Amino acid sequence: MPKKILIIDDEPDVLLFLGTLLRKNGYEVCEACDGVEGIKKLIEEQPDLVCLDLIMPEKTGIKMYREMRKDERLQGVPVIMVTGIEAVDPWDFKGFKKYIHERSIPAPEGYIEKPIDKEQFLKAVREVLGE
Amino acid sequence: MHQIREKWTALSRSLGFKIVVSVSLILLASYGVFIYLVLDIQQDFYFSRVIREAERFSSSVVKATKHSMLSDDPEATRSIVANLSTQAGISDIRVYNHEGIVRFSGQPIEVGTHVDKKAEACFACHAEDKPFSDVIAGRLSRVYYHGGYRVLGMITPIYNEESCYNAACHAHPKEYKILGVLDVGMSLQGFDAHVRKLVIEIVALGLGTCAAVLVPIGFYVVIGVHRPVNKLRDATKKIASGDFVCKLTVDSKDEIGECARAFNIMRDQIRRRTQELMRSRGEYKALFDQVPCFICVINKDFEIIRQNSYMRDLFKGSIGMHCYEAFKKRLSKCEDCHAEDTFRNGSPSRREHCGLTVLGKEANYVSYTTPILDDKGEVLYAMIIAVDIEDRVQLAKELQVTKDFQTNLIENSIHGIIATDRNGRVAIFNRAAEALLGRQASDAMGDPDIEKYFPQHFLELILAAHLGKPVEDPRMIAQETVVTSADGEPIPVRFSGVILFEKGTPIGSVGFFQDLRTFKKLVREKQESDRLAVVGQTVAGLAHGIKNVLTGLEGGVFVVQTGMEDDDKDLLERGWKMVQTNISRIAGLVKDLLSYSKERAPQYEETDPNLLAEEVCALFDIKAREKSIIIERQFDSEAGKMFKIFLDQRGIHTCLSNLVANALDACEMDRKPVQHCLVVRTEQDPEGDLVFEVSDNGVGMDEATKQRIFASFFSTKGSRGTGLGLLVTSKIVMEHGGKISFDSRQGVGTTFRISLPAVRAVGPDLHAGGIGRDSLFGPPGPRKETTNDDGPGNAA
Numbered sequence: 001m002p003k004k005i006l007i008i009d010d011e012p013d014v015l016l017f018l019g020t021l022l023r024k025n026g027y028e029v030c031e032a033c034d035g036v037e038g039i040k041k042l043i044e045e046q047p048d049l050v051c052l053d054l055i056m057p058e059k060t061g062i063k064m065y066r067e068m069r070k071d072e073r074l075q076g077v078p079v080i081m082v083t084g085i086e087a088v089d090p091w092d093f094k095g096f097k098k099y100i101h102e103r104s105i106p107a108p109e110g111y112i113e114k115p116i117d118k119e120q121f122l123k124a125v126r127e128v129l130g131e
Numbered sequence: 132m133h134q135i136r137e138k139w140t141a142l143s144r145s146l147g148f149k150i151v152v153s154v155s156l157i158l159l160a161s162y163g164v165f166i167y168l169v170l171d172i173q174q175d176f177y178f179s180r181v182i183r184e185a186e187r188f189s190s191s192v193v194k195a196t197k198h199s200m201l202s203d204d205p206e207a208t209r210s211i212v213a214n215l216s217t218q219a220g221i222s223d224i225r226v227y228n229h230e231g232i233v234r235f236s237g238q239p240i241e242v243g244t245h246v247d248k249k250a251e252a253c254f255a256c257h258a259e260d261k262p263f264s265d266v267i268a269g270r271l272s273r274v275y276y277h278g279g280y281r282v283l284g285m286i287t288p289i290y291n292e293e294s295c296y297n298a299a300c301h302a303h304p305k306e307y308k309i310l311g312v313l314d315v316g317m318s319l320q321g322f323d324a325h326v327r328k329l330v331i332e333i334v335a336l337g338l339g340t341c342a343a344v345l346v347p348i349g350f351y352v353v354i355g356v357h358r359p360v361n362k363l364r365d366a367t368k369k370i371a372s373g374d375f376v377c378k379l380t381v382d383s384k385d386e387i388g389e390c391a392r393a394f395n396i397m398r399d400q401i402r403r404r405t406q407e408l409m410r411s412r413g414e415y416k417a418l419f420d421q422v423p424c425f426i427c428v429i430n431k432d433f434e435i436i437r438q439n440s441y442m443r444d445l446f447k448g449s450i451g452m453h454c455y456e457a458f459k460k461r462l463s464k465c466e467d468c469h470a471e472d473t474f475r476n477g478s479p480s481r482r483e484h485c486g487l488t489v490l491g492k493e494a495n496y497v498s499y500t501t502p503i504l505d506d507k508g509e510v511l512y513a514m515i516i517a518v519d520i521e522d523r524v525q526l527a528k529e530l531q532v533t534k535d536f537q538t539n540l541i542e543n544s545i546h547g548i549i550a551t552d553r554n555g556r557v558a559i560f561n562r563a564a565e566a567l568l569g570r571q572a573s574d575a576m577g578d579p580d581i582e583k584y585f586p587q588h589f590l591e592l593i594l595a596a597h598l599g600k601p602v603e604d605p606r607m608i609a610q611e612t613v614v615t616s617a618d619g620e621p622i623p624v625r626f627s628g629v630i631l632f633e634k635g636t637p638i639g640s641v642g643f644f645q646d647l648r649t650f651k652k653l654v655r656e657k658q659e660s661d662r663l664a665v666v667g668q669t670v671a672g673l674a675h676g677i678k679n680v681l682t683g684l685e686g687g688v689f690v691v692q693t694g695m696e697d698d699d700k701d702l703l704e705r706g707w708k709m710v711q712t713n714i715s716r717i718a719g720l721v722k723d724l725l726s727y728s729k730e731r732a733p734q735y736e737e738t739d740p741n742l743l744a745e746e747v748c749a750l751f752d753i754k755a756r757e758k759s760i761i762i763e764r765q766f767d768s769e770a771g772k773m774f775k776i777f778l779d780q781r782g783i784h785t786c787l788s789n790l791v792a793n794a795l796d797a798c799e800m801d802r803k804p805v806q807h808c809l810v811v812r813t814e815q816d817p818e819g820d821l822v823f824e825v826s827d828n829g830v831g832m833d834e835a836t837k838q839r840i841f842a843s844f845f846s847t848k849g850s851r852g853t854g855l856g857l858l859v860t861s862k863i864v865m866e867h868g869g870k871i872s873f874d875s876r877q878g879v880g881t882t883f884r885i886s887l888p889a890v891r892a893v894g895p896d897l898h899a900g901g902i903g904r905d906s907l908f909g910p911p912g913p914r915k916e917t918t919n920d921d922g923p924g925n926a927a
Binding site for chain 2: 010013014016017020021024034036114115116118
């Protein structure tokens with residue numbers, strides 16, 4: 001049974017690209033365009049992995065990640081954080097790591113920096129899923 | 132007995148007693164003399180009477196016996212003599228012949244006896260043991276004692292008269308002048324008794340008179356002199372013993388009364404003076420004890436004989452201790468002892484000392500010594516008055532420290548400091564000033580030619596201050612200027628200067644020179660560095676943007692490829708659209724980049740702002756409708772009618788397009804279940820300034836986003852934005868001399884406002900950018916007006 005991966009990103013192009021890539025590689029993909037929808041899909045779809053964009057409208061990836069890690073039902077789902085490069089976006093990995101460290105939130109299982117390299121992304125997904 | 136003696140002594144010393152005794156003695160002496168003289172006169176008088184009586188009696192005897200003598204009848208003569216000698220008061224009667232033989236006597240036994248011619252009775256007439264020779268002269272009477280009482284002997288010569296030497300009875304030679312003498316002795320017993328009685332009476336009278344005079348005098352002396360004088364004496368003694376209460380009753384107007392009145396006045400004055408003296412003494416004592424300086428009196432051996440409490444407390448000196456022991460805890464006299472000078476010269480002296488208190492702390496004091504002289508004007512003691520100057524010394528030390536600190540500060544300041552005194556001469560010229568101006572402080576100090584050192588404007592301030600002209604601000608603060616070094620090198624400095632005043636009078640000036648040569652060099656280097664950093668950042672951001680687009684393209688190509696492989700037409704279309712989007716995005720990026728990077732002067736041309744805004748709105752209408760967003764126009768119909776409006780149409784079009792695109796994105800990102808709309812507004816104020824506003828009710832921005840929206844390559848749209856839109860917009864607005872501002876609340880919406888100043892003149896220069904416009908706004912640049920809430924949003 002193919003592993004199910006939830007992609008949460010506010011950019012339709014990213015959703016299309018990553019969705020196509022993962023499906024082509026045999027994964028089942030479900031998508032959400034913001035954090036609110038992401039939480040909903042997470043509960044509904046019970047994915048094996050979440051690819052979460054850090055910066056999004058409504059509920060940002062940071063808030064969503066924090067809720068996930070607080071929720072007993074969801075805290076076991078591995079997460080790959082996706083974000084822009086350092087010093088360009090308001091939130092980069094450095095800021096995110098500081099944020100979770102200050103609040104003693106467990107770190108995500110993987111990081112992927114935009115722009116996303118296909119092979120690097122698939123490698124990270126496989127590593128997290130233990131394949 | 133003792134008391135009696137004392138009283139007598141007191142009495143004998145009293146003035147009244149002496150007066151009485153003196154008067155008594157004088158009076159008695161006077162009476163004595165008087166009585167003596169009176170008695171003498173009386174005695175002489177009576178005695179002369181007795182002598183006359185004796186003479187008469189003798190003459191009577193001679194005459195009585197003459198006849199019997201002539202008749203040579205001795206018996207008759209003897210009988211006469213005998214009878215007469217029995218008469219009362221007659222002691223004896225004798226008749227001597229020429230040879231001195233008693234021929235007749237009242238006492239027959241004496242007849243025939245020879246008289247001693249050397250005897251007293253005879254010696255008056257018989258100078259030698261010879262018979263009478265001539266007439267007897269001189270004293271013929273004598274007084275002698277016989278039978279216990281005095282007898283007056285009267286000698287009467289019997290002269291050889293003619294009848295005698297012619298008588299027939301016997302022949303007396305004619306050459307005899309004196310035939311013999313009659314010696315009659317008359318008793319003075321009665322006379323003496325009378326005289327004695329007289330003496331007694333006169334003396335009694337004298338004594339009585341004396342007593343009558345002395346008693347009233349004595350009484351007066353006792354009442355009028357002795358008692359008042361005693362009172363005066365007693366009162367004087369009381370005053371002498373310090374009793375000022377007694378007051379003499381003045382009941383007479385004589386000298387003693389005056390004396391008593393004067394005494395009372397004197398008593399009052401003495402009492403007042405004494406009270407003043409006591410008060411002064413008390414004050415002096417209090418002053419001596421309480422005065423806030425230590426005072427002591429020392430003798431020539433430097434031993435303390437008196438000290439005040441201040442000194443006692445501070446040095447714990449005691450009477451008899453040497454002053455150097457007390458003050459300095461030493462065993463011998465100080466080498467610089469100035470009390471010794473006072474003892475030697477008798478003049479005051481002064482010196483500063485550092486002593487040791489009883490606690491072992493240093494006590495700085497200034498000591499004044501003053502001589503205390505005796506009656507002969509020799510220095511007996513020296514009074515040391517020492518004033519504690521610990522505070523002053525401390526202050527002086529602190530002042531010195533402060534001065535040293537300030538001197539160090541001035542000397543070691545990295546900025547040049549030059550100060551002038553009230554005469555306009557250089558008074559401070561520190562090392563930094565030496566280094567800056569290439570002049571030596573030794574040459575500059577005292578130099579009146581301050582034009583060499585200060586910038587012109589400051590020199591004018593100094594001149595104005597010295598001429599008393601009103602100066603608005605006697606300071607120059609951090610003004611960049613250029614001074615010339617000794618070598619003529621112009622040196623950029625930041626100069627601060629101030630004119631120093633004291634009560635309105637200039638007392639000098641001081642200038643601070645910050646050498647800007649290094650700073651200017653650093654500024655140039657920093658500008659270069661910043662430029663390189665901007666280039667680097669721009670390149671990085673650009674690379675990121677391009678990489679995003681390339682990733683998008685790559686992703687699009689991958690999706691297209693997958694669609695073709697899977698023959699999935701829908702996937703193919705979506706992939707192709709993705710490719711198209713990314714191609715248009717890279718075109719937009721290049722366009723924005725060109726707009727931002729190129730220095731472009733606005734191309735002003737007369738413009739209808741409403742038309743321009745409408746063009747932009749129309750451009751986005753279709754896209755907005757697709758997303759169910761309404762674009763509302765609120766155009767100022769009067770805009771451009773009062774004043775013609777000149778704009779760079781292309782530039783402002785770009786600005787409005789960016790703002791409307793951002794607003795649409797903000798609405799699109801917003802998940803609120805409301806009708807999203809954006810409002811495009813134009814407005815021209817009465818002064819001709821033009822305002823474009825674009826408002827939306829989209830997501831709004833959080834604080835972090837607000838801080839960064841004008842930063843290059845910042846975007847809230849991820850790979851969809853270039854991060855250059857607002858940067859380009861702000862650059863174009865700045866080029867117009869306008870300003871861009873915004874107001875945003877997260878979850879409520881955002882309003883961007885572009886204000887453009889009125890362009891008053893038009894001409895060929897407009898196109899060159901050097902227009903004669905009058906900007907009513909501040910320096911061009913973005914400014915955030917208000918911030919209310921957080922939220923991401925409108926940055927493109």
